[in-house]
Amino acid sequence: MSDPVRTARRAARAELRRAELVSAAYLLVMTRGFRTIGVDDIAAAAGVSHGTFYNYFDNKRDILDAVIDHCFDHIRERLLGPEADADPVSMEAFCARYARVIDRGYDLVASEPGLVNFLLLEASSIDDGVIERCLHNARLYGVQAVQQVSRGIKQGFLDPHLDVDIAGEVLLSVLVSALFSALRAGEDGLTQERVRLQLITFLSSALSAEP
Amino acid sequence: MSDPVRTARRAARAELRRAELVSAAYLLVMTRGFRTIGVDDIAAAAGVSHGTFYNYFDNKRDILDAVIDHCFDHIRERLLGPEADADPVSMEAFCARYARVIDRGYDLVASEPGLVNFLLLEASSIDDGVIERCLHNARLYGVQAVQQVSRGIKQGFLDPHLDVDIAGEVLLSVLVSALFSALRAGEDGLTQERVRLQLITFLSSALSAEP
Amino acid sequence: MSDPVRTARRAARAELRRAELVSAAYLLVMTRGFRTIGVDDIAAAAGVSHGTFYNYFDNKRDILDAVIDHCFDHIRERLLGPEADADPVSMEAFCARYARVIDRGYDLVASEPGLVNFLLLEASSIDDGVIERCLHNARLYGVQAVQQVSRGIKQGFLDPHLDVDIAGEVLLSVLVSALFSALRAGEDGLTQERVRLQLITFLSSALSAEP
Amino acid sequence: MSDPVRTARRAARAELRRAELVSAAYLLVMTRGFRTIGVDDIAAAAGVSHGTFYNYFDNKRDILDAVIDHCFDHIRERLLGPEADADPVSMEAFCARYARVIDRGYDLVASEPGLVNFLLLEASSIDDGVIERCLHNARLYGVQAVQQVSRGIKQGFLDPHLDVDIAGEVLLSVLVSALFSALRAGEDGLTQERVRLQLITFLSSALSAEP
DNA sequence: AATGAATGAGTCTTCATTCAT
């Protein structure tokens, strides 16, 4: 009655379908926003009928969690880049790293404006679960940022009197600030160079161990 | 044909009705979000029929601009408080002022969480006109922040080498950061006191004229 | 308590207002159709508020009767022209007269396409009362046409064996046919000249006393 | 992926549903007019929900084209009857045929007054597309009428000097005239017999080859 | 597992009509 091989194959196909749907939804949400797309659009983009959609998700809202996780995975890749796990050992390296992150933020906004827009703006307006899931993902970054600060203090190039939680927060908010600036592009005459320079100077003066 | 007294009285009543509708819409948007409320809800909350709504606004979207302006007016009142026009003359006064602003931000979020939520999160996902109107309002704050920095430099307590545009930006982003923190309330163990202290320290070390 | 002079003046003003409303409605109906205009439009075109409209007519439908009568008055003037009461005494004069009527039909359609369109097409779709009122007006024409035929027979230039009712009908339908042709303008390559010539030949061969 | 049998069956059912909707719409339009019925009415009459309506037509207006075509199909059947393609070879046969057509016109009006009413009166007041579609259908009749006249001339029983276009037009207008008379039923003392007799006499004297 | 026809709650919008001033 139960053929384990066939069962496994089916499970794999199902997983694939699901991923295709999430991927299609991701693209659509990025380009048009969650509220303005329909289940039909998602299914059509994935090449199935909307009926099939309901074999993989309970309802429209249900796919959003998967889309959000997809977003954060994508951002992690794009912002941290290949050096994801390397560890700066001096204030210069630390600043250089964040300068690169800021630049990558600009690149990200330039190449996928919908992504940041969605997370910063639309996502949270949908329901509390979305906010929660975003915060959950953001907290993961926060933890990393805090660890980064801790290591920086250990390495000796960050001010040992810092409140590491707040400092991690600051790291994140500098990033968010960069993304906001990137979103507004050249408005207000703020070039990428000026923003990068000032934010790094900012970081440096606020966190550096040296007075 | 035209009785000026009656005309004036009518105009006043119309203005009042409009304000009532905006006020009702404001409350509903704050509590439930724009997308999830209907024209009927707004009208009912204002104690009129939905038909009346259309005597004052062309369509549902149309009232949103008024609601947004209402939001920013409200924030201005709540955050700047009575001292709206006073001018700090020392770094201490400057920091004290922003400490108060941060505290008021916490109060604001506590008493009206929907407000910040709406502006920070939902508003911009509605359409480009909304983004534009928010940015317009935000730019007004930006201008004030830049003026503040300029005056601080003239007064001698802010670092004369600052890029005033970026510094203004920083002032704003500290504020936004405080609001975000307030939104997350006690999550992550960040108390209001810690946030205030660190952000002010932050401001101080980044902007102060003294090394 | 009742001043007869003032009462009369009031009645005159009321009559004038009513006429202004009918006139405004007539113009609007001709250009935009009854269904697509609103009481507001009529009132505004007459320079009063829509509330005033209801002082002169019970409801929107109510003004239509007056508009229809206005239409037929207008057509009578335009089609029959100055010779409204003259009487042809020969087949030539008879034909010449109808040739002129046909030409005036073309002129009418050209200068006021909405009028014919309205009566031929829209009016009757509104309700049975409209049809009735149009038929009533049309019957007046029919009576005139029948009288015309009778007189033609008496004069000796129309076939005495004619059924005068049917012949009157035919006179009318030739006119209607001309108006339809005029409405379609040059479609089908039918010029005004060809239509006039053929319809008159038609009339002549069908009604003339000579074989 | 695609089961041809099932696909075909579905297409057939869809066609059926569509036809049911058109048929329901047809009946309603005939009895109550297009403007006064709602999508809900049509759907309900077809035994489906209004949502289903929108699976088959883009909007309310969209079904009208199908209804109009339905009308003309119906008229063709009813007026021309079984002899639709036969060809008269003498003036007697020609007249007899049109006498039958006139009688059938009376029958048609008697059994379905709304049909003629709709086409003659309401349809064209809806929008230009409707007029165009009616003219298109009418032109098909016109072409047939012209061909009929041409064949009559060839056969020798119609006057060779006739302008075939105009004569075709006349054939049609006689038909329309008959329908109008039928609509007015016995009003004015015009019986079906009198109308038939006179119109045929009319046709005969106007088109016949013999003087 | 996939399909897509059917559903109907929900929403916006229009406009004829009423009525207090």
Add this chain to the structure above:
DNA sequence: AATGAATGAAGACTCATTCAT
């Protein structure tokens, strides 16, 4: 008599969801 604010019935359309095949 004139006004115009208020009303609410009516109607078109959307879309998430269900379910028989």
